């Protein structure tokens with residue numbers, strides 16, 4: 001799902017930003033939301049990076065003269081140990097977006113890409129601009145991904161199927177067994193890419209990762225990111241786990257490797273179980289608070305398992321977004337044809353307390 005101020009626009013502003021940075025008295029002021037603004041729009045996690053990640057990143061910065069090496073860093077070793085995979089199952093990129101897009105470019109040489117009609121789409125829009133052809137299968141009535149419809153769309157002209165679980169922007173999960181059956185069947189005809197960016201934030205027992213299919217050698221790629229539970233969106237690290245053929249094809253189509261600072265931070269965070277638990281607890285508490293804000297205003301949000309909540313607010317979401325922005329709270333506005341749906345990302349607990357108050361006032365004004 002594209003950001004309201006999309007990443008391209010942010011990048012286009014970089015030249016001016018560089019000048020501003022040179023003049024900035026305090027480097028920290030150049031990153032994150034400006035003082036007084038509560039940013040609940042990009043699905044970031046303000047509880048990261050962890051203290052250990054910051055320490056490791058500062059050390060790595062001293063070796064910034066050299067290209068990063070994921071094997072030397074220990075990150076690949078930690079991932080392969082956790083999931084009983086081999087090094088050749090892995091691909092690592094500058095944010096998972098880069099690998100998602102690289103997969104689409106690699107596989108689109110052989111055919112079309114099938115996606116849900118409403119899903120995370122930064123890499124989809126970029127790939128469309130690169131000429132990749134898509135088949136978009138509408139969501140079901142209850143806003144869940146239509147796996148049957150997607151399976152039916154896979155014919156000989158299709159080479160890749162993208163499933164986001166939990167999905168963005170709905171936040172909803174697919175049942176693990178159902179998705180596993182889908183992957184086993186569909187992957188005989190096309191590679192299935194399962195984007196598990198929010199995997200660590202799910203607390204629903206029916207959800208399971210598809211990484212076991214990678215171990216079994218199926219035609220499946222599982223993508224993960226350090227931007228969500230690890231709170232490292234600005235440090236740009238993502239990784240994919242897939243059959244060695246898939247991992248190699250993705251790697252061959254990457255240009256943006258992770259930087260050494262991000263890699264060091266990722267390596268330290270990945271094994272920091274205390275931080276992972278802390279971050280997860282905060283996000284899940286925040287999720288309950290945002291759900292409660294919606295509900296007390298008579299709105300039933302979709303059942304989110306992520307660090308954002310999506311809800312039909314019964315009025316134009318972009319107009320409402322502007323009203324909230326006037327009160328210094330940034331949320332998402334309308335996306336595609338879902339004009340009345342608002343998406344609110346988790347902030348710090350104290351920011352969500354302010355959100356609750358302001359939302360209720362603005363909504364009932």
Ligand SMILES: Cc1ncc(COP(=O)(O)O)c(C=O)c1O
Nearest residue numbers: 095096097120168197225227238
């Ligand atoms: C489902 C999903 N996948 C991938 C990404 C990209 O994350 P990153 O490129 O920061 O790893 C996002 C970001 O919001 C997302 O929601």
